[in-house]
Amino acid sequence: MDEMQLVVIDIGNTRTCVGVARQRAIHEAKTATNGDLAHVTQLVLTAQASISGDQTAPIVIASVNDVFADQLESALTDQLGSRPYRVGRDLPIPVSCDLSPEALTGQDRLLNATAAWAVLQQACIVVDAGTAVTVDFIDGTGVFHGGAIAPGASMQLQSLHEHTEALPELTFDRPDDDPFGRDTAQAMLQGVYHGVQGLVRRLAEKYASYYEAYPTIIATGGDAEAIFGADELVDRIVPDLTLLGIAVAAQEALTTASGEDETT
Numbered sequence: 001m002d003e004m005q006l007v008v009i010d011i012g013n014t015r016t017c018v019g020v021a022r023q024r025a026i027h028e029a030k031t032a033t034n035g036d037l038a039h040v041t042q043l044v045l046t047a048q049a050s051i052s053g054d055q056t057a058p059i060v061i062a063s064v065n066d067v068f069a070d071q072l073e074s075a076l077t078d079q080l081g082s083r084p085y086r087v088g089r090d091l092p093i094p095v096s097c098d099l100s101p102e103a104l105t106g107q108d109r110l111l112n113a114t115a116a117w118a119v120l121q122q123a124c125i126v127v128d129a130g131t132a133v134t135v136d137f138i139d140g141t142g143v144f145h146g147g148a149i150a151p152g153a154s155m156q157l158q159s160l161h162e163h164t165e166a167l168p169e170l171t172f173d174r175p176d177d178d179p180f181g182r183d184t185a186q187a188m189l190q191g192v193y194h195g196v197q198g199l200v201r202r203l204a205e206k207y208a209s210y211y212e213a214y215p216t217i218i219a220t221g222g223d224a225e226a227i228f229g230a231d232e233l234v235d236r237i238v239p240d241l242t243l244l245g246i247a248v249a250a251q252e253a254l255t256t257a258s259g260e261d262e263t264t
Contacts, residue, residue, distance in 0.1 A: 004254065010108065012064060015130075021246070063086075125218070127217065130223065140211075167184065175190045
């Protein structure tokens with residue numbers, strides 16, 4: 001990744017994040033909702049124009065929402081005349097897994113593991129707090145063991161609203177420091193906030209017991225700062241971890257392909 005510059009795109013369930021990868025870091029990351037295809041397309045074109053110069057920088061898409069990924073790929077192909085790379089279809093994810101043979105694991109989880117291992121080179125737990133909350137374990141040899149999936153903070157709040165008569169519709173935010181929810185909204189925020197923290201804490205204990213050591217914990221995702229910013233359990237928050245994983249995967253695959261082309 002030290003030489004190659006890339007436009008990396010992480011398409012989530014509800015939002016898409018676009019960034020520029022260079023020198024083992026993500027720059028100029030921008031996020032938009034998946035409902036605005038024109039806006040997301042323009043973010044990609046702007047990112048590419050900022051780095052391409054006289055050449056076309058590779059564009060790499062990873063997705064857990066294939067419907068929107070297909071739409072974006074088609075729009076970019078129309079604009080640029082060439083098809084962007086897709087993780088999974090064109091580029092493999094360079095992570096070893098210890099999973100059930102029938103497992104269909106989201107690209108975001110595997111890419112988070114790829115990035116975490118590339119940076120740390122040690123056992124770790126990766127927490128992704130987005131639409132869903134995932135808590136995954138990577139061992140000291142870089143093997144992804146899977147983990148747990150739970151509803152994210154906003155999904156929990158929406159479910160409370162939709163499945164009760166009186167609970168209001170809320171946007172997730174960190175609750176007040178007062179330990180007691182002294183009105184309905186604060187009580188809901190307290191429950192969701194501490195529920196996600198408790199989930200991560202309990203799973204971290206189980207993973208540490210299995211591994212017989214306490215791994216480093218990395219958090220990422222749109223709600224990571226709000227939930228874990230003041231939590232001493234989490235060692236670091238890396239907002240663009242999935243984008244970094246895309247860059248690591250693309251760098252390895254494209255560099256390998258380039259080397260093979262030169263020798264044929």
